[in-house]
Amino acid sequence: MKSWNPESVQNVLGRTKYIDDLPEPAGLLHGQPVVSKSAHGRMLSLDASAALALHPSVRVLTARDIPGENELGTAVPDEPLLVADEWTYRGQSLALVLAETRSLARRAVALVKVEGEELPVITDPREAHAKGMIILSPRTMRMGDPEAAFKRCAVVVSGRVDSGGQEHVYLETQGATAQVRDGGGIFVLSGTQSPTGVQEAVARNLGLPMNAVEVDAPRLGGAFGGKEDQAASWSALAALGAFVTGRPVKIYLNRKDDLTFTGKRHPYSSDYKLGLDAEGRILAFEVDYYQNSGACTDLSPAILSRTLFHAASAYRIPNLRATGYMCRTNLPPFTAFRGFGAPQGIFVMEAALHKAAEAMGVDPVDLQRKNLLRTGDTFHYGMPVAEARTELCVDRALARSGWDRRRAEIDEFNRSRRDRKRGMAALPLCFGISFTKLMMNQGGALVHVYRDGSVGVHTGAVEMGQGVNRKIQKVAALALGVPESRVRIERTRTATVANTSPTAASTGTDLNGMAALAACEEIAKRLSAFRQDAGLGDAPWETLVAKAHEARIDLSAHGFYATPGLFYDGSAERGSPFAYHVYGCAVITAEVDVVRGTYRIDSATLVHDAGNVIDEVVDRGQIEGALAQGLGWALLEDLRYDRTGKLLSDTLSTYKLPDAHFLDFPVDLEFLGNAPNPRAVLKSKAIGEPPLMYGIAGYFAVLDALKAARGDRLRAPGFHDLPLTPEKALDYLTGVIP
Numbered sequence: 077m078k079s080w081n082p083e084s085v086q087n088v089l090g091r092t093k094y095i096d097d098l099p100e101p102a103g104l105l106h107g108q109p110v111v112s113k114s115a116h117g118r119m120l121s122l123d124a125s126a127a128l129a130l131h132p133s134v135r136v137l138t139a140r141d142i143p144g145e146n147e148l149g150t151a152v153p154d155e156p157l158l159v160a161d162e163w164t165y166r167g168q169s170l171a172l173v174l175a176e177t178r179s180l181a182r183r184a185v186a187l188v189k190v191e192g193e194e195l196p197v198i199t200d201p202r203e204a205h206a207k208g209m210i211i212l213s214p215r216t217m218r219m220g221d222p223e224a225a226f227k228r229c230a231v232v233v234s235g236r237v238d239s240g241g242q243e244h245v246y247l248e249t250q251g252a253t254a255q256v257r258d259g260g261g262i263f264v265l266s267g268t269q270s271p272t273g274v275q276e277a278v279a280r281n282l283g284l285p286m287n288a289v290e291v292d293a294p295r296l297g298g299a300f301g302g303k304e305d306q307a308a309s310w311s312a313l314a315a316l317g318a319f320v321t322g323r324p325v326k327i328y329l330n331r332k333d334d335l336t337f338t339g340k341r342h343p344y345s346s347d348y349k350l351g352l353d354a355e356g357r358i359l360a361f362e363v364d365y366y367q368n369s370g371a372c373t374d375l376s377p378a379i380l381s382r383t384l385f386h387a388a389s390a391y392r393i394p395n396l397r398a399t400g401y402m403c404r405t406n407l408p409p410f411t412a413f414r415g416f417g418a419p420q421g422i423f424v425m426e427a428a429l430h431k432a433a434e435a436m437g438v439d440p441v442d443l444q445r446k447n448l449l450r451t452g453d454t455f456h457y458g459m460p461v462a463e464a465r466t467e468l469c470v471d472r473a474l475a476r477s478g479w480d481r482r483r484a485e486i487d488e489f490n491r492s493r494r495d496r497k498r499g500m501a502a503l504p505l506c507f508g509i510s511f512t513k514l515m516m517n518q519g520g521a522l523v524h525v526y527r528d529g530s531v532g533v534h535t536g537a538v539e540m541g542q543g544v545n546r547k548i549q550k551v552a553a554l555a556l557g558v559p560e561s562r563v564r565i566e567r568t569r570t571a572t573v574a575n576t577s578p579t580a581a582s583t584g585t586d587l588n589g590m591a592a593l594a595a596c597e598e599i600a601k602r603l604s605a606f607r608q609d610a611g612l613g614d615a616p617w618e619t620l621v622a623k624a625h626e627a628r629i630d631l632s633a634h635g636f637y638a639t640p641g642l643f644y645d646g647s648a649e650r651g652s653p654f655a656y657h658v659y660g661c662a663v664i665t666a667e668v669d670v671v672r673g674t675y676r677i678d679s680a681t682l683v684h685d686a687g688n689v690i691d692e693v694v695d696r697g698q699i700e701g702a703l704a705q706g707l708g709w710a711l712l713e714d715l716r717y718d719r720t721g722k723l724l725s726d727t728l729s730t731y732k733l734p735d736a737h738f739l740d741f742p743v744d745l746e747f748l749g750n751a752p753n754p755r756a757v758l759k760s761k762a763i764g765e766p767p768l769m770y771g772i773a774g775y776f777a778v779l780d781a782l783k784a785a786r787g788d789r790l791r792a793p794g795f796h797d798l799p800l801t802p803e804k805a806l807d808y809l810t811g812v813i814p
């Protein structure tokens with residue numbers, strides 16, 4: 077029997093058909109939004125006459141054409157599908173132009189005249205905060221009594237930490253195709269991580285029940301969080317176009333439009349205060365996060381909660397206060413990005429610890445090691461620390477990297493060279509797994525065993541390159557006792573598995589794999605009972621299935637999974653919001669060219685706790701990819717807006733991504749052995765986001781080298797403003813950064 081070719085092979089061969097590659101349905105119209113040209117203003121008039129005169133196929137839809145609710149916001153209703161009066165960021169959709177070809181649509185857009193009144197623009201989160209431009213109320217988590225504890229500290233340091241945004245740069249830009257079907261229903265082929273979210277948005281905007289909207293999410297050319305919430309608007313606009321015209325409509329953003337119109341990782345600006353005793357044990361930590369939320373609420377509250385949950389990173393901090401402000405600015409709404417607020421929080425904690433190390437004249441790694449969380453400790457949100465493995469990972473990573481020998485070699489190199497300096501840093505990892513919103517922690521599956529013995533598995537999981545299909549294929553094959561090649565993972569569709577959570581929070585396999593497992597086990601149970609009853613002995617799978625079908629046994633099952641044990645009391649900020657934590661440690665070494673400010677990463681040693689690994693190739697790929705993306709955020713990717721809210725880094729020539737040259741260093745990866753995780757499918761652990769944090773070690777490795785250039789690397793003052801671009805490195809080396 078011909079075995080099914082894993083789709084990843086097809087993907088690597090460049091054979092994946094993304095939505096824009098598919099044959100276009102007859103009568104297709106292309107949609108292109110008319111967007112705001114300034115970051116804040118009020119619309120006075122919109123004149124489409126010149127656009128309409130361009131070609132008979134041109135249509136221009138505005139807010140008045142929306143039959144349902146003109147709203148996309150789920151947490152807060154502050155995001156219209158099409159602006160009716162006030163726009164709040166540059167690149168916000170004001171109208172939708174439809175035309176027979178893409179270039180016609182673009183030409184028509186240029187002919188739409190919008191007049192408006194300009195309003196004041198805020199781009200800085202601290203300024204927004206000072207002016208009371210805050211979304212929801214500030215949120216605070218606390219444990220112990222930091223104020224009292226600071227009085228007992230031998231060392232207290234404080235400072236400001238900034239981290240920049242990050243552009244997703246998924247290979248496939250945002251887009252969707254929509255069609256009217258079956259006399260009134262809408263079918264959307266959507267590039268989304270959240271088919272149900274798109275279904276809900278389309279239904280809401282068109283005034284339809286959800287059962288009139290079917291959303292199909294094929295394999296995505298990457299998403300990284302950028303298509304968790306923000307795919308909805310493009311799908312909903314395409315659906316609006318199809319609904320109004322009755323013709324199929326496709327919207328696909330080109331790269332520049334995608335860069336300028338869509339949201340990215342949240343920039344943060346933070347203030348911290350950290351207190352330690354004379355031995356270097358952390359006694360107290362206070363932090364205020366000013367999250368640049370952008371113009372609409374989007375996922376900012378959930379992202380801020382993940383920041384607050386990760387305020388202490390991997391450390392035991394008995395007295396802690398962490399407060400977060402969602403600051404409303406006139407920039408495109410910032411959104412989910414791998415790590416979902418955790419990297420921002422962890423960077424502040426690490427910066428504080430490095431500052432304390434400077435004040436004490438000790439190596440940061442000594443403070444890191446002294447303060448690691450252990451089993452039996454309590455997180456500041458009241459959850460007991462279970463099966464803590466950070467310390468184990470740190471010990472192994474330091475040993476594996478030959479930390480002491482390396483340190484001596486680096487110090488020797490730095491003594492003998494003036495033009496180049498080397499540095500090294502470690503990053504311990506502790507990352508909570510589960511959606512921070514309790515309700516979202518559920519998954520569904522529908523499994524069919526066809527009567528020839530082949531298997532089709534449907535789940536709510538969207539494949540975006542992360543390998544969730546491969547993992548679920550293995551889970552199903554194991555549960556049914558069939559070769560993997562007999563199992564096909566179907567594309568994700570709302571009519572097959574309903575009410576799904578987005579494939580996000582690294583939980584794709586945890587939730588959907590468990591649901592698939594439940595469905596497979598149900599079918600396996602029926603088959604095994606039938607085997608007994610029918611006296612089939614050890615008849616092969618195909619015979620068993622064929623006979624069972626003959627005997628009218630149901631060969632399909634629905635599976636469902638809801639993560640057990642989760643609870644959270646939002647008013648007390650106490651509970652168990654995570655099913656478990658992922659642990660690990662990175663050691664990264666770097667070398668700086670002191671004359672130019674340029675640098676390279678020399679090596680990465682990673683010890684990562686992935687539980688019982690389901691597929692080593694997938695997990696290795698996720699770890700290496702996340703590390704690359706983390707290094708990009710920490711060092712290179714310089715997202716810039718000017719004071720008028722215009723994106724300056726709006727091409728891939730001005731927005732520097734880690735490239736093959738930058739990433740050409742050895743990654744020595746050890747999966748922590750003997751570490752089964754009882755709280756996820758096949759005792760595995762979620763993999764997608766946690767290793768992104770390792771990139772933070774890259775920041776401190778480069779900083780360590782820069783400090784060596786100033787003389788005493790242990791006492792030279794560092795700076796904590798990420799990304800640490802070569803320009804900033806040069807500013808530091810030349811004293812522009814004091």
Ligand code: MTE
Nearest residue numbers: 298299300414541542580581582583584764
């Ligand atoms: N890997 C690839 N190749 N492409 C992606 O878009 N997204 C990341 C991560 N790894 C992503 C990826 C993000 S942000 C998340 S939350 C997870 O994959 C989602 O998939 P999972 O839950 O199945 O791990």
Ligand code: HPA
Nearest residue numbers: 378416511512513580581
């Ligand atoms: N991660 C990703 N997406 C989410 C989360 C989360 O924790 N909570 C709500 N949406």
Ligand code: MOS
Nearest residue numbers: 301413414580581
């Ligand atoms: Mo990932 S940021 O949770 O899509």
